[in-house]
Amino acid sequence: PVDRPERFKPEYEVLYRALLAAPGVRLTANSHAAARRYADWLGVPARRIRVIYNGVDPLPEDGAPDDEALAARFRAATGESDFTLGTVMRLDENKRPLLWLEVAARLLRRAPRARFVIVGDGPLREACQARARQLGIAQRVLFVGRSHRVGFWLRQMEAFLLLSLVEGLPNVLVEAQGAGLPVITTDAGGAAETIRPAATGLLLPGGPDLDPEAVAGAIASLRADPARRAAMGTAARLWARETFSVEAMLARTVRTFTA
Structure with a gap:
């Protein structure tokens, strides 16, 4: 507390x-x-x-017609791309979406065909859109807003980035891995426990002093190695299913209260 x-x-x-x-x-x-x-x-x-780790069911990957149309328009507007970095988060101070956009801008300098998908809403949404324009990356960033089709949007991504200051055990990192995505996350609360560093994702330092250039460099290395991404995605899907299933959560609960 x-x-x-x-x-x-x-x-x-x-x-x-x-x-x-x-x-x-x-x-x-x-x-x-x-x-x-x-x-x-x-x-x-x-x-x-x-x-007792959270039990997280895999998300359905189907999209509503509006989602399909929005994704198609974004693909058409951004042209051929070899890498989509995405996230699902509340746009507030704790999740640091403005820093996320700084990382995106630096990654775009290294990989001009990259594009970005941000799913979620919050008090910083307008500030984020303004910052994307200031950074000159607004045409490469899709602000989806709140969505009931998160699994569909995860399917549009090649990697997932979360830069929280404070976390409990973020289900979204489990959901992203369950969708076969390598994840990049800060060492915030239980976030580090949701991944196997270097096997299913990359672990960044925690705390307020995170260097966006260093983060962009780590993501650029991952972008440049599709085979590594694929291996991490496969491992991530298995890890999420085995460690954070509802069945595993129930088994731990029974052991806790019968020991």
């Missing part, structure tokens, strides 16, 4: 401690990073907090 000060209430500590003292009560978290934070906050051994 202390990591989300806007949601924190002073009575939380008293309530958590009282619950942990009660027989039969288990405290769980959906990542080891969150478990460590709870343990530090409450002053209890980390082993007291059981980790």
Whole structure:
């Protein structure tokens, strides 16, 4: 709770401690990073907090007619492209969409035929569109907005980038890997636990001081190696299915409450 000060209430500590003292009560978290934070906050051994990863179903890949038409118009407007970098996120300060666009601009200098798809909405949407124009990349960036067809949009991408400052266990990284995409993410909260670094994705440093040029360079290397991307995508799909399935989540839950 202390990591989300806007949601924190002073009575939380008293309530958590009282619950942990009660027989039969288990405290769980959906990542080891969150478990460590709870343990530090409450002053209890980390082993007291059981980790149950989220169960994430694969997303359907079909698109509605409007999605198909929007994607087709974007492909026509951007011409032949050898690489589409995408994301699905809320456009707010925590997800750092303005930094995402800075990375896109630098990647475009290295790969002029690259294009970008951003799915999601939020308070920074207008600022993001203005920034894309300022950077001279507006014609290469598609702002999809909110969508109920996320699986369709993942299918339009070759790689997935998320630059969050704070995370719990981001389902979207699991969904992207389940769609066969290599993911690039910051070491924020449980985000690092959703990937196998260098096998299913790339792990960037956490914290506020992320260099967009370095990020663009890492993505450019991945873009230039289709065989590596394909291998990572295959591994990512298997990893997501085995580690973050609903069946695996239920099995961990049963073990937690019957041990």
